[in-house]
Amino acid sequence: LATGKRPTMILGQGYDGAMEDLYHVMGKAALERGINVIVYEGPGQPTVRRYQDLGFIPEWERVVSPIVSYLLTREDVDASKIALMGYSFGGFLAPRAAAFEHRLASVIAIDGIYDFGESILSQFGEGPADLIRAGNKEAVDELGKQIQATADAPTTVRWGLNQGEWTFKTQSAYEYAFQTQKYTLEGVVDKIRAPVFIGEAESDIFFAGQATKLADELGTLATYHLFSNLNGAGEHCQIGASVLVNQVSLDWLEDVFAEIQ
Numbered sequence: 001l002a003t004g005k006r007p008t009m010i011l012g013q014g015y016d017g018a019m020e021d022l023y024h025v026m027g028k029a030a031l032e033r034g035i036n037v038i039v040y041e042g043p044g045q046p047t048v049r050r051y052q053d054l055g056f057i058p059e060w061e062r063v064v065s066p067i068v069s070y071l072l073t074r075e076d077v078d079a080s081k082i083a084l085m086g087y088s089f090g091g092f093l094a095p096r097a098a099a100f101e102h103r104l105a106s107v108i109a110i111d112g113i114y115d116f117g118e119s120i121l122s123q124f125g126e127g128p129a130d131l132i133r134a135g136n137k138e139a140v141d142e143l144g145k146q147i148q149a150t151a152d153a154p155t156t157v158r159w160g161l162n163q164g165e166w167t168f169k170t171q172s173a174y175e176y177a178f179q180t181q182k183y184t185l186e187g188v189v190d191k192i193r194a195p196v197f198i199g200e201a202e203s204d205i206f207f208a209g210q211a212t213k214l215a216d217e218l219g220t221l222a223t224y225h226l227f228s229n230l231n232g233a234g235e236h237c238q239i240g241a242s243v244l245v246n247q248v249s250l251d252w253l254e255d256v257f258a259e260i261q
Contacts, residue, residue: 006076009082014089014093015089016167017046026085029250035250036077042057044169053169056183068082083256084106084107085109085110088110089116094108094109099188106195106196106197109198111237113207117180117182118210189217199245202234203229203234211224
């Protein structure tokens with residue numbers, strides 16, 4: 001591997017994954033290209049939720065900025081070539097952090113999310129979403145209990161609710177859904193200065209349409225890439241096609257770094 005000051009990637013998880021997974025997701029592929037890698041977890045993510053009792057926060061720059069500051073103390077890091085990758089829900093968290101942390105040279109969102117709360121409402125379904133918008137906490141909480149108690153409820157809904165209540169540190173389905181509405185890039189997307197690679201899985205069951213929305217809002221800063229079913233990469237976060245997603249996204253990243261003098 002290369003020695004001296006090197007480009008560096010910060011790899012971050014999303015809704016439920018552990019940071020150790022990221023070595024296999026993208027870490028090894030980046031290391032093979034001579035890029036430093038650091039992984040982390042923040043509030044709501046496994047170790048921080050378990051051992052520090054902290055749930056998710058929308059101000060993700062509070063998590064990422066201390067990591068950037070640490071990297072700048074290291075002699076093996078090129079300060080001008082620090083990238084941030086966000087995986088799954090991290091596809092929202094990473095762009096959000098980049099809106100306020102301008103020491104980042106680039107961002108990779110696998111896959112891109114503009115409005116996480118909107119996606120959560122769509123997963124609840126039209127009727128429950130209307131109850132949430134109306135502020136009907138009692139009805140939503142009762143519905144949440146029914147979903148959790150029903151074994152044949154859709155797995156993505158039941159698991160998503162259980163995981164959401166835990167990671168957002170609440171026992172209320174309504175409070176969970178209400179908190180997610182704070183996770184939008186509306187009003188802050190124009191603060192992003194770094195170029196952003198935005199992946200989209202053709203058959204994503206969680207965040208359909210969100211990557212396109214983020215790319216549209218970012219305009220010329222966005223590089224959008226649709227990962228297709230035809231190439232075996234159409235599932236959420238390109239599960240089963242890590243070689244392809246790494247080839248495409250890291251080729252893009254090296255091109256970005258090459259333009260930095």
